[in-house]
Amino acid sequence: METRSVVNSGSGDGTSSPDGLPVAQIQSTVADVLRSTEFIDIHTHLFAPAFGNLGLWGIDELLTYHYLEAEFFRSADMSPERYWELSKKERAEAIWRALFVENSPISEATRGIIAVLRAFDLPTESSGLEEARSFFYAQNIDAHITRVLQMAGVSTVAMTNDPLHSEEQRIWMNGYEAHPQFHAVLRLDRIVRDWPAHWQTLAEQGYAVEGDASGRTLVGIRRFLSDWYQRMRPVYMAVSLPDSFQFPEETVQSRILSQAVLPSCREFNLPLSLMIGVRYQVNPRIRLAGDAVGKANLRSVESLCRHFPENRFLVSLLSRENQHELCVYARKFNNLMPFGCWWFLNNPSIVKEITRERIEMLGTSFIPQHSDARVLEQVIYKWRNTRATLACVLAESYRLLARDGRAITRQLIQRDVDRLFRSNFEKWTGTHVASSVAH
């Protein structure tokens, strides 16, 4: 039998192996496949045009993004109280001055603004915002959304839909017609995390619920979820949770989760997305920017995956320290799908580290990223940066694989990129039939 030296196999002659791409072309081919593949953005705070003013876009919204507000208070000599007294335009101007004129915009969030301005050929060094404002004011929102998603290389985005948000509720109740590029997501923070403050709203709407989690209340919540399932046709249900999240425990939250939300997910065949690790409002003075991060105890994820094998869980964790453990749990439970590098993790250095770790431990059986965009045009820079980081990480994996003797072809790369950024989500949510038409 012929044998090959492990040391010399593969890349010695500059090709990955017979029929494979030359090693020198792997990186550019990966970058090209990433560029030409439309992704599904599985978690955003964007809205379809029918939601009107709930959908944020344009320069003033971009500049007042809470990621930038947090940075603003570090560089500007202004108290949060004074800042909140300003109008949206004045806040945007103050942020522009502090972070873009008086300082260099080298942080991830500030660099993103420069990339967006550049993408629309707008000035990136001006002292004011006039030109950018007139450009955005002139846009027709429907056409602008289509153009921006196309610029970002995204076919579809998942919204975050709160059934207890009064303005949003009105739109759903008036018979919202689904938009082909926006998936609905039933977000349950107020119900799961803050039932004592919200049960009365459900009671007022005619659901037989009370502040406890009695059998009657659980039936009422299931009726509520069923009505909203019919109305929204969501692709998954979702909740964000603190670093202190425990499951199971003797609490109303645990009962609502195990006896109302999880049974409803099974009934409607929907995954539940858990975003765990927020330390809510450590600094309430800076409002939305005032949340921080804490390491979570992943025994909760272990219990959920183990005791509810018929449920599927999409899980994103905010703490960098939890990421390795999450990969280990994903190796134990195939009803667990790790996704995204969330919020404070969405920086190239950390995305690189986490994605490498996930590939090494899970191959292509995870979803590398979501944008978490709150303002439409953010998808342009967030997805551009993700593609750049992923090109390096994936190319490195293929170079290693080539060295080990596997032919690396464009088809193989395309299959993997499709799985990571499309079909893992489509299969998990059962959306592959509908979205493969759009793809």
Ligand code: RAT
């Ligand atoms: O990243 C963010 O914008 C956070 O404020 C949260 O919205 C988080 O992504 C969430 O969905 O709870």
Ligand code: ZN
């Ligand atoms: Zn989010």
